[in-house]
Amino acid sequence: MHDTSKLFSARNCTCVFxxxxxxxxxxxDLTFDIAEHEIVSLVGGSGCGKSVLAKVMLNLLKPTSGFFLYKGTAITDQRNHWREVQPVFQDPFSCFNQFFxxxxQLKSAFGIMKxxxxxxxxEERVDRALRAVNIVPSEIEGKYPFELSGGQMQRMLLARIFALRPKVLIADEPTSMVDACVRANILDYLMKLKKELGMTIVFITHDIGLAYYVSDRILVMHNGGIVEQGAPDDVALRPKNEHTVxxxxxIPDINREWLEKK
Ligand SMILES: Nc1ncnc2c1ncn2[C@@H]1O[C@H](COP(=O)(O)OP(=O)(O)O)[C@@H](O)[C@H]1O
Ligand SMILES: [Mg+2]
Structure with a gap:
């Protein structure tokens, strides 16, 4: 029988365009598992396949060969899948409609629920979710996306996740368009999602320093393959692969201090 603590299982998963x-x-040819309640980081340079893998996890793309399973079975029902597996993308403005x-929009997000x-x-869950990302609900009352900054909008995307409480969050470079201060907040919200809601999180970044800070496990990708994986201390402090090095x-100097704290 399939081990149900494994949420995602990739077996020789290949995706060709x-x-x-x-x-x-x-x-x-990716083979890996992601267990329930883990924060796993996918780290790698631009073009190594991180976003393609995120799309496979969201069932927006099917592998060309091999298997990609969720809770031990192939993903068939898209709506059911999205009830449990939700994304946060790099550009929060693309995820909100400018005219509402x-x-x-935070309220209508509940439409996905069974x-x-x-x-x-x-109303109550939206208020609670806003407070979870340190927004006083009255601050955004009557506001449209264009009236907020990129950092505030990124927090709105995370508020949506706090409100909907999916089982799994796929966060694809959620901090790449925000400044260092907002970035630190977003990482703290991700850890809060895991701690308070037991969420499983796939955190995608090109910055192994951020991955080191938040994850239980790091998978390093290069050219569509996983070249190294393991506990953050092993991967970041005792790297074995040249691409990890x-x-x-x-790592930008501003994030380096996290590594050097050790
Ligand atoms: N829809 C697509 N059609 C053709 N090539 C694609 C498509 N999506 C991604 N690719 C290619 O796949 C590779 C991995 O892309 P991607 O996963 O977006 O990289 P990143 O790690 O920067 O997120 C890149 O070479 C990219 O050009
Ligand atoms: Mg990408």
């Missing part, structure tokens, strides 16, 4: 000389192998208030909470409960050299 294009043909002939335009052929790109975005994911190359933020609050109305059993929709009552109107009163939805290069990522460690590329």
């Amino acid at each position: 294009g043909h002939g000389k335009h052929r790109v192998t975005a994911l190359n 208030t933020i609050r109305s 059993v929709k909470p009552s109107t009163g409960e939805i 290069r990522l460690l050299e590329d």
Whole structure:
């Protein structure tokens, strides 16, 4: 029987785009598992396949060959899958409609649920979720996305996650468009999601320093493959693969202090 503590299981998962000389192998023979309640970071340079893997996890893309299973079975029902597995992307503005208030969009997000909470409960959960990301609900009352900064909008995306409480969060470079101060907050919210709601989190970043800070386990990707994986202390402090070493050299100075605290 399948071990149900494993939420995601990739077995020789390969994803190819294009043909002939335009052929790109975005994911190359990946085999790994992600257990419930883990924070796993996918780390790698630009173009190594992180976002393609995020899309496979969200069932927006199917592998060309091999298997990608959720709770031991292939993903068939997209809506059911999205009830449990929700994304936070790099550009929060692309995830909100400019013509509706933020609050109305946080409320309508509950439409994905099988059993929709009552109107009163939805209002309450939205308020609680906003406070979880340090926003006083009245601050955004009547506001539209264009009236907020990128950092505030990124927090709105996380508020959506706090409100909906999916089982799994796929966070694809959620901190790459915000300044260092907001970045630290977002990392703290991710850890809070795990601690308070037991959420399983896949955190995607090109910055192995951030991965070191938040994760239980790090998978290092290069050219569509996993080149090294393990506990953050092993991967970041005792790297074995040359690509991991290069990522460690590329950590911006501002994040380096986290590594050096050890
Ligand atoms: N829809 C697509 N069609 C063709 N090639 C794609 C597509 N999506 C991604 N790729 C290619 O797959 C590789 C991995 O991309 P991606 O996962 O976006 O990288 P990153 O690690 O920067 O997120 C890149 O070479 C990219 O150009
Ligand atoms: Mg990407």
